[in-house]
Amino acid sequence: MNQDLDYRPALGKKQDYGIGIIGAGGIVNAAHLPAYRKAGFNVIGLTDQDGEKAAQTARDFEVSRVYPSVEALLDDPAVEIVDIAVPPWNQKELVRQATAAGKQLLCQKPLSNVYAEAVEIVEMAEAAGVKLAVNQQMRWDQAVRSSRTLLNRGLLGDPAAAVIDVSIHTEWRAWPWALTVEGLDLMFHSIHYFDSMRSLFGQPDRVWSSGASYPGHVAVGETRTITVFEYSDTFQALVSVNHNNWTEECFATLRIDGTEGYAAGTFGLLYDYPHGRPDTLSYSSRMIDPNETIHHRFEERWIPDSFIGPMGELMAAIEEDRLPETNGRDNLKTLQLVNAGYRSIAEKRAVAPGEIG
Numbered sequence: 001m002n003q004d005l006d007y008r009p010a011l012g013k014k015q016d017y018g019i020g021i022i023g024a025g026g027i028v029n030a031a032h033l034p035a036y037r038k039a040g041f042n043v044i045g046l047t048d049q050d051g052e053k054a055a056q057t058a059r060d061f062e063v064s065r066v067y068p069s070v071e072a073l074l075d076d077p078a079v080e081i082v083d084i085a086v087p088p089w090n091q092k093e094l095v096r097q098a099t100a101a102g103k104q105l106l107c108q109k110p111l112s113n114v115y116a117e118a119v120e121i122v123e124m125a126e127a128a129g130v131k132l133a134v135n136q137q138m139r140w141d142q143a144v145r146s147s148r149t150l151l152n153r154g155l156l157g158d159p160a161a162a163v164i165d166v167s168i169h170t171e172w173r174a175w176p177w178a179l180t181v182e183g184l185d186l187m188f189h190s191i192h193y194f195d196s197m198r199s200l201f202g203q204p205d206r207v208w209s210s211g212a213s214y215p216g217h218v219a220v221g222e223t224r225t226i227t228v229f230e231y232s233d234t235f236q237a238l239v240s241v242n243h244n245n246w247t248e249e250c251f252a253t254l255r256i257d258g259t260e261g262y263a264a265g266t267f268g269l270l271y272d273y274p275h276g277r278p279d280t281l282s283y284s285s286r287m288i289d290p291n292e293t294i295h296h297r298f299e300e301r302w303i304p305d306s307f308i309g310p311m312g313e314l315m316a317a318i319e320e321d322r323l324p325e326t327n328g329r330d331n332l333k334t335l336q337l338v339n340a341g342y343r344s345i346a347e348k349r350a351v352a353p354g355e356i357g
């Protein structure tokens, strides 16, 4: 029997908060603006330190206001939510300015590549009394969100094993700054899988990671990682990522095995980034019918559709005066996992997330 997988973002009643975007780079053009257009969100204007990029993006998406500076964007009372999409080392200063202007905030992931600075960012928003959400939108990826529904309904029973296994070719040259960072996969890519695992199973007790590069590789940081999350004696999770698969047999899969059922999905985006194809999810539960496997193919895609999730959730949180799901404190736990992974690689041991910070 086919289930309603209840995977779409739950939006509030008020969805016309004015959005001002800082940064008009790759991800804003590929994901933020297409998603907001689809959802009918109210983008007031944007700015970028590269004025030409800002002007071109505004033309492409019919955004009426291009601000000459961040200050001009923050001065506009029509901008209620500031959507920051710049590399993480520039994010803290923008948060400082935006919180001083009393704006609500959607920040890009990683919140910061330096854990102590991420804490400062969260504290700035708390001190200013504004909401801060982080754009960890893979939680709203269709296969991830549907798996969460199955788990929450008890249809998979107690989880025993979870695996995200990704083997793709990533063209890092598309992000010149990514070639120079010391921490690459865990900080900028696997952070999505770590956050998704947290959204499904909570915070693990310990993190074991191993990282490697590739012969003659162009990036300074690691492009191959394996991470084990230890939750309990009866449940562990694995995240395995290889960015150097130059063959045509790439894959990006999720599998959850529980005492009553299993779910197995694909992340369609990674088969042809950033266009991709829809996710798939197959599942079976003894509580429905042990002899039946249900195959689900989604209409939506990780990019752009999942980007409606964090912005829609932030709007609902503002309207209901509560914390958004990917609020700053929650995101620090994801960053603890990332940093525990790096410490594990360096010290060749299991690291408890609480050791970070």
Ligand SMILES: NC(=O)c1ccc[n+]([C@@H]2O[C@H](COP(=O)([O-])OP(=O)(O)OC[C@H]3O[C@@H](n4cnc5c(N)ncnc54)[C@H](O)[C@@H]3O)[C@@H](O)[C@H]2O)c1
Pocket (backbone or CB within 6 Å): 022, 023, 024, 025, 026, 027, 028, 047, 048, 049, 050, 053, 070, 085, 086, 087, 088, 090, 094, 108, 109, 110, 135, 136, 137, 175, 188
């Ligand atoms: N959530 C996701 O799935 C996802 C996907 C890709 C990238 N990202 C994140 O989004 C961020 C941007 O990535 P991108 O691929 O768009 O990078 P990009 O280099 O293509 O674009 C960044 C843009 O920010 C502008 N910029 C930088 N600092 C600025 C400042 N202080 N004021 C105004 N403009 C500024 C740059 O001129 C550039 O146009 C990164 O942190 C990256 O990790 C997130």
